[in-house]
Amino acid sequence: MKRLAVSLGAALFAALLGAALLELGPPAATLAPLVAGTLAQSGVTHPVTAVLLNFRGYDTLLEIAVLLIALIGLTAVARRGEAPAATAAVEPVLTTLARLAAPLMVLVAVYLLWAGAFRPGGAFQAGAVLAAAAVLLHLTRLLPAWATPGTWLRAGLAGGFLLFLAIAAALLAEGALLKYPPAQAGLLILAIESGLTVSLGLILAGLFLFLSEERR
Amino acid sequence: MTSGLVFALAGVALFAMGAAGVLLLAELMRRVLAFNIMGSGAFLVLVGLAQRNDVPDPVPQAMVLTGIVVAVAATALALALARRYQALGGRDELAGDD
Numbered sequence: 001m002k003r004l005a006v007s008l009g010a011a012l013f014a015a016l017l018g019a020a021l022l023e024l025g026p027p028a029a030t031l032a033p034l035v036a037g038t039l040a041q042s043g044v045t046h047p048v049t050a051v052l053l054n055f056r057g058y059d060t061l062l063e064i065a066v067l068l069i070a071l072i073g074l075t076a077v078a079r080r081g082e083a084p085a086a087t088a089a090v091e092p093v094l095t096t097l098a099r100l101a102a103p104l105m106v107l108v109a110v111y112l113l114w115a116g117a118f119r120p121g122g123a124f125q126a127g128a129v130l131a132a133a134a135v136l137l138h139l140t141r142l143l144p145a146w147a148t149p150g151t152w153l154r155a156g157l158a159g160g161f162l163l164f165l166a167i168a169a170a171l172l173a174e175g176a177l178l179k180y181p182p183a184q185a186g187l188l189i190l191a192i193e194s195g196l197t198v199s200l201g202l203i204l205a206g207l208f209l210f211l212s213e214e215r216r
Numbered sequence: 217m218t219s220g221l222v223f224a225l226a227g228v229a230l231f232a233m234g235a236a237g238v239l240l241l242a243e244l245m246r247r248v249l250a251f252n253i254m255g256s257g258a259f260l261v262l263v264g265l266a267q268r269n270d271v272p273d274p275v276p277q278a279m280v281l282t283g284i285v286v287a288v289a290a291t292a293l294a295l296a297l298a299r300r301y302q303a304l305g306g307r308d309e310l311a312g313d314d
Contacts (some may be wrong), residue, residue, distance in 0.1 A: 047274035
């Protein structure tokens with residue numbers, strides 16, 4: 001009964017919303033021309049990066065804070081000191097491939113970070129690739145799972161957010177939150193993105209490695 | 217019909233399926249997955265609608281990029297909570313569910 005009601009309700013909702021989407025008129029306001037018009041002052045030439053780190057930089061600032069809080073919450077509920085599971089041997093081919101892939105993935109991350117200024121890319125994509133490299137190394141048993149983070153790991157996890165916050169605080173005199181002086185905007189964005197890449201990579205990897213039970 | 221509108225309609229379908237999954241599935245793991253499908257649907261609607269005239273709008277794209285990363289973190293936190301819950305109670309379903 002419940003199954004039928006929920007299925008019917010969901011189908012009805014989808015039909016109504018789909019019909020509404022098909023009826024939509026032309027957008028009343030578009031921000032794309034505004035972004036294109038002010039792109040020259042943003043310090044980067046890719047519009048998505050300009051929106052993420054300049055025009056709506058506070059979204060990104062809050063986002064990295066949310067990620068950090070999620071990771072802290074996760075470490076609070078993850079169980080520590082669990083007996084390691086019996087580990088089967090890993091294929092040597094897999095281990096070798098992971099050893100070869102990991103440095104290349106770091107290279108790709110650095111490229112993505114650099115490319116974000118003028119084409120699709122940026123700190124999030126670079127951080128995701130870094131995290132994937134860490135997860136790959138962990139799954140091939142080359143990198144042990146993380147228990148309680150030490151000083152360096154804590155600094156790395158929080159560093160991106162703290163750097164972003166420090167730059168935001170230093171620029172408050174400009175009159176608005178995260179309003180960069182146009183001459184230094186490109187450099188500031190690159191500095192923030194570099195910090196974000198390291199921290200995002202560590203946080204996203206931590207979401208996996210703090211939960212993993214294969215500790216050695 | 218532009219490709220953006222097709223994306224938005226696919227997003228609507230994903231959102232409805234995810235919502236039904238959240239309501240119907242008992243296991244916490246599946247519920248988290250269904251919630252993720254809901255989120256993906258919302259992202260598709262946002263990005264698809266913004267470019268329904270075949271002119272991509274960078275603002276919703278940036279918002280969705282932010283949303284995807286936050287969704288990953290929220291999913292990990294939800295999984296950690298679900299695992300803790302299972303470890304404490306030995307069940308993978310919430311108490312009081314029928």
